[in-house]
Amino acid sequence: MPIITTHNLSKVYNPDTVPVHALRDVNLEFEEGEFTTVRGPSGSGKTTLLNMIGGLDIPTEGHVEIAGTRITGMKESKLIEFRLNNIGFVFQAYNLIPVFTAYENVTFIMLLQKRSKQEMKERAHELLSAMGLKDKLDSRPKELSGGEQQRVAVARALASRPKFILADEPTANLDTDSAMNLLDMMEKMNREENVTFIFSTHDQRVIDRARRVITMVDGAIDKDERKSPPS
Amino acid sequence: MKMLLSIAWRNIWRHPGRSGVLIGSIVAGLWAGIMVSSWGNGLIDQRMNNVINEELTHAQIHHPEFLTEREPRMFIEPFDEITSFLESDSRVKSFSPRTLLDGMVQSSATTSGARIIGIDKNRERETTIFHQNLVQGEYLSDDVRHPVFIGEKLQNKLNVEIGERIVLTFQNLENEITSGAFIVSGIFRTGQTIYDEQTVYVKNEDLGELIADQPVYHEIAMMLHDSELSDQIVSDLNREFNNISAETWLELSPEMRYMTQFSGTYMVYIMIVILFALAFGILNTMTMAIFERTKELGMLMAIGMNKVRIFVMIMLESVMLTLTGAAFGMFVGYLTVNYFNKNGLDLTAVGGDSFEIWGYGALVYPYVTPQEYFYVTLLVIATAMLAAVYPALKALKLVPGEVVRD
Ligand SMILES: Nc1ncnc2c1ncn2[C@@H]1O[C@H](COP(=O)(O)OP(=O)(O)OP(=O)(O)O)[C@@H](O)[C@H]1O
Ligand SMILES: [Mg+2]
Numbered sequence: 001m002p003i004i005t006t007h008n009l010s011k012v013y014n015p016d017t018v019p020v021h022a023l024r025d026v027n028l029e030f031e032e033g034e035f036t037t038v039r040g041p042s043g044s045g046k047t048t049l050l051n052m053i054g055g056l057d058i059p060t061e062g063h064v065e066i067a068g069t070r071i072t073g074m075k076e077s078k079l080i081e082f083r084l085n086n087i088g089f090v091f092q093a094y095n096l097i098p099v100f101t102a103y104e105n106v107t108f109i110m111l112l113q114k115r116s117k118q119e120m121k122e123r124a125h126e127l128l129s130a131m132g133l134k135d136k137l138d139s140r141p142k143e144l145s146g147g148e149q150q151r152v153a154v155a156r157a158l159a160s161r162p163k164f165i166l167a168d169e170p171t172a173n174l175d176t177d178s179a180m181n182l183l184d185m186m187e188k189m190n191r192e193e194n195v196t197f198i199f200s201t202h203d204q205r206v207i208d209r210a211r212r213v214i215t216m217v218d219g220a221i222d223k224d225e226r227k228s229p230p231s
Numbered sequence: 232m233k234m235l236l237s238i239a240w241r242n243i244w245r246h247p248g249r250s251g252v253l254i255g256s257i258v259a260g261l262w263a264g265i266m267v268s269s270w271g272n273g274l275i276d277q278r279m280n281n282v283i284n285e286e287l288t289h290a291q292i293h294h295p296e297f298l299t300e301r302e303p304r305m306f307i308e309p310f311d312e313i314t315s316f317l318e319s320d321s322r323v324k325s326f327s328p329r330t331l332l333d334g335m336v337q338s339s340a341t342t343s344g345a346r347i348i349g350i351d352k353n354r355e356r357e358t359t360i361f362h363q364n365l366v367q368g369e370y371l372s373d374d375v376r377h378p379v380f381i382g383e384k385l386q387n388k389l390n391v392e393i394g395e396r397i398v399l400t401f402q403n404l405e406n407e408i409t410s411g412a413f414i415v416s417g418i419f420r421t422g423q424t425i426y427d428e429q430t431v432y433v434k435n436e437d438l439g440e441l442i443a444d445q446p447v448y449h450e451i452a453m454m455l456h457d458s459e460l461s462d463q464i465v466s467d468l469n470r471e472f473n474n475i476s477a478e479t480w481l482e483l484s485p486e487m488r489y490m491t492q493f494s495g496t497y498m499v500y501i502m503i504v505i506l507f508a509l510a511f512g513i514l515n516t517m518t519m520a521i522f523e524r525t526k527e528l529g530m531l532m533a534i535g536m537n538k539v540r541i542f543v544m545i546m547l548e549s550v551m552l553t554l555t556g557a558a559f560g561m562f563v564g565y566l567t568v569n570y571f572n573k574n575g576l577d578l579t580a581v582g583g584d585s586f587e588i589w590g591y592g593a594l595v596y597p598y599v600t601p602q603e604y605f606y607v608t609l610l611v612i613a614t615a616m617l618a619a620v621y622p623a624l625k626a627l628k629l630v631p632g633e634v635v636r637d
Contacts, residue, residue, distance in 0.1 A: 047636055056533055057632030077537060084535025091533075091635050094526040099241035111234050112535055160535070168635075 001068065002029035003163050003196060004053055008062035011048050011219075015060070022048040023059070024219040030164070030198060035190045037207050038200040040216035046200035047168050049216065053198070054087050054166045055079050067163055084112055088157030088165035090199075092172045095153035096141040102128060102152045103137040109160045127155040131185050147178025151185055158189060164196035171206055183209050235540060239547035242520065243555075250552055253516045257509055257556025258563065261607070264505045265564030268498035269597035270576060275494045277595055279487060284360045285421065287480050287487070288327075288452040289461045292468060295476040297449055303332060304404045306447035308474055316471060317453060322460045326453035327351065327358035330435040330446070334401030336381075338389035343428075345385075347399055349435030349446075358454050361419070361432075368393040368417035377437050378416035382427030386418050393417070399431065403442040411441045498603050499610070506614040509553075513618035517549050521622040528626050529634025538627050545626060549619030550612055557611040561604060571597050 011023040022045045030036065038046045051057040053064055055071045063072035066086060071079060083089075096105045106124040115123075128137060131151040141149050150170055157165045167186075171179035183206060189195045199206075207213055215223040243250050283289065292313060294305035307313065310328070317323050330349030335342055352371045356362050362370045371378045379397060381389075391397055393415050400410040413433060421427055439446030455461060461479040468477035481487055521528070531541065575594040 051632040051635075054533070056635065057630070080532060080535055080537045083533065084537075089530075089534050089635075091530065094530050094635070097238065097527065097531070099238060099245065108234065109534060112540075156534075 003032050003067050004028070004030040004198075005065045006049075006053065006062065007065070009049075009052055009059050009064065010061040011045075011052065011057070012060045021219050023052065025062070026219075026221055028214070028221065028224070030196065032163075032196055033190070033194045034164075034196050034198070034212055035187065035210055036198045036212040036214065037210035038198065038214045038216060039202070039207050040222070042202075044216040045219040046216055048219075050166050050168050050198065050200055054089060055083055084109070084160065086163045088160060088162035090150065090153045090157050090165060090167035090170045092169040095156070096149060098141050101138045101140055102133055102144065102148075102155075105141070105152055106156045106159050109156055113160060123159055124155075127158050128152070130189070131155045132181075145178065147174050147181055150174060150178075150182050154182070154185060154189075158193075158195065164198060167197065167199035169200055169202070171201060171203055176205070179203065179206060235544045235547055236551075239544050240551055242524075242548050243552045246520075249516060249519070253512050253552065254556035254559070256512055257553060258560040260505045260509050261557050261560025261611075262564045262567070264498075264502050264607070265561065265568060265599055266597070268501055268603065269564075269568040269571075269599045270578075270595055271497060271501075272494055272599065272603075273572075273576070273595040273597035275490050276598070279490060282484065282487065283458070283480055285364070286359055286361060286452070287484055288358060289455045289458050290453050290465050290468075290477060290479050291483055292451040292453075292475050292477045293449060295474070297331075298476075301331070301333060303402055303406070303442055303447075303449075306330075306449050307451060309472070310448055313451065313468075313472060313475065316468070317451070320464065320467075322455050322457075322464050324454045324456050325354070325357040326451055327354040328435065328448040329355075329450040329452060330438045330442075331449040332401040332438065332442070334399055336385070336389065336431060337398045337400065338391045338395070340390040341388060343385065343388055345399065346430050347401060347438070348430065348432050349438035350432060351435055358452060364419035364421050366418050366420045368415070370417050371432065371434055372416040375414045375416050377411065377413045378434065379413035380417045380419060380432035381415060382430055383418050383420040384424060384428035385431070386415070388428065391415050399433070401442070404447070409441050411437070413437075498599075499606060502607050502610050506610055510614050510618040513549060513553055513615060514621065516552070517545070517619045517622040518625075520548070521545065521626045525626075525629060525634055529629050529631045532629065533631040533635055541626060542623050545623040546616055546619055550615040553611055553615035553618075554608075557608065561607065565599070565604075568597050568599055571595075 006026050006028045009023055009026040010021070013020040013022055026049060038049060040046055048057065052059050055064070055074070059072060063070055065071070069082070071082060074082065097108065100108060103124055106128060107120045110120040110123065125137075128134065131154060133148060133151055133155070136144060136148060141152070144152065153170070154165070154167075171182055174182065186197055186199075187209065190197055201207060212224070212226045214221060292307060294307055297305040307328075314326070314328070317326050327350060332347040332349070334345055334347055336345040356370075366383060369378075371380050379399070381397075389397060395415050396412050397415060398410050398412050400408060403409045419427070435446055435448065455464060458480070461481070465477045465479050468475070481491065528541065532538070575596055577594050
């Protein structure tokens with residue numbers, strides 16, 4: 001069974017004034033363990049699509065199912081709870097709580113989930129080490145580079161043990177090295193722990209690393225290509 | 232919860248300058264509020280003690296109708312039994328029987344209305360501190376026949392000196408006009424203009440001779456070892472004796488009643504006014520804090536922080552910010568109040584003689600009760616929460632999907 005299904009998803013912004021068709025009848029399925037990128041020109045609807053899948057915005061038509069649960073139309077408080085326990089988020093910027101250290105940012109989400117102290121501690125250490133941030137546990141976001149901040153965000157997203165991670169242009173603010181490094185980390189988690197990643201990007205080198213590439217044009221799916229898994 | 236406290240506390244210090252200014256104004260506001268209130272408390276206490284110690288005392292006994300009718304024939308009976316009761320009661324520190332008459336005082340210069348109080352000099356001295364108001368001459372000299380002790384204002388009005396003669400006129404027990412000559416033996420000043428212009432003290436045996444051939448008493452004023460005992464002793468006396476009415480200082484003086492009620496509430500009003508002004512500062516600071524953090528709040532909602540937690544986090548931030556200022560303000564206020572409570576606060580420079588006219592001394596010993604600090608703390612917390620409700624509700628209206636877009 002796919003972990004994400006979108007059914008005839010459409011989104012119209014400002015329907016009463018100047019309607020903007022940000023999504024047009026999008027039908028997609030995502031399987032567990034995918035490493036998928038959504039590409040397309042600016043304004044093609046990448047962010048809108050990811051926000052719909054992540055339950056951050058409400059579609060005008062159609063609905064989204066996650067692991068058999070229909071999240072469209074869910075009560076807001078239930079939806080927040082659902083996001084907390086099922087979806088990991090990495091945004092382009094403003095991912096972290098500025099007054100918390102890297103370590104606190106990662107444990108924060110597990111505190112929201114009411115996990116045990118022991119588990120939080122172990123998992124935060126494990127994930128931050130895996131992200132190459134062993135020495136930065138006590139650094140605040142402004143003491144970290146952009147790449148390091150994004151790695152903390154990925155660690156935070158992984159910490160909640162979500163069904164999949166949505167990353168909207170996670171490398172947009174990073175230089176090439178940091179971007180490739182972040183991709184390495186994501187790929188590693190995908191390979192070793194079978195974590196599902198769906199990320200959007202403009203960057204061709206990032207697109208090249210994905211195993212499935214969805215191309216959007218003007219709110220619609222233009223192409224959906226799969227590369228054969230590396231042997 | 233610990234986590235929310237921690238975020239909220241650290242968020243306060245993201246803008247140390249902005250938070251500092253607000254905290255500073257809260258410190259100043261609370262300090263000022265505490266100073267005004269403590270001074271008011273001190274003033275009220277001073278006034279109450281003055282009134283009690285100078286004349287009112289803790290409790291008084293009268294003929295049941297004397298206070299309304301003030302007829303000379305309404306004297307206290309059985310006097311001897313009542314005094315021996317008081318003598319043997321361990322709660323009573325001292326008591327002073329008084330003869331009270333309304334009449335006229337006359338000198339060669341003029342005539343004036345007078346409240347005549349007949350006392351036993353020694354008993355009155357043990358019971359009240361009225362003798363401390365002496366400014367000239369002698370309280371009630373034993374060397375003079377029929378001495379009289381009058382107020383300074385009355386002295387000026389009558390234009391008399393120590394040793395000169397004045398005539399008091401009043402009704403005797405049969406309501407016949409009677410008068411007697413008295414020699415001015417001393418002058419007092421209480422500071423209360425009306426009192427100093429109307430009151431004369433004489434020996435009660437001198438009055439007794441003139442109105443009934445024997446001493447009669449209209450009032451017995453008593454000081455107790457503790458003012459809290461006044462309710463008890465008054466009800467005991469009223470149960471024991473049928474022909475009299477005993478009342479506590481609180482029952483006797485409407486002014487005292489008003490003051491005790493007032494002192495309990497006015498600090499609250501002062502603080503409400505001050506906190507109302509501070510609330511705008513809090514509202515402003517919290518609104519800015521929320522406004523500049525919309526992306527962060529959107530992110531928090533996106534990753535799964537529910538609205539209750541977000542609301543609580545913002546409330547905590549406002550309350551902790553405000554309480555920090557309030558705690559400092561109350562501490563500084565406490566130290567200042569303590570200092571002046573020991574040394575007295577003299578506002579003559581500000582108020583001049585105006586205090587005396589109203590019967591207040593210029594030197595006040597301010598204080599604040601622990602209960603008042605407690606109420607102020609509650610008010611501060613309530614203000615901080617009310618002021619943060621609007622920004623917090625705004626924060627809850629954020630749509631994460633829109634906020635997190637780059
Ligand atoms: N809140 C909104 N109100 C009105 N129009 C919106 C809103 N959000 C997005 N749009 C429009 O919807 C369309 C799709 O926007 P979206 O952000 O999904 O594109 P995108 O592919 O993520 O672009 P980019 O690469 O620039 O991030 C755009 O035309 C955009 O202007
Ligand atoms: Mg976008």
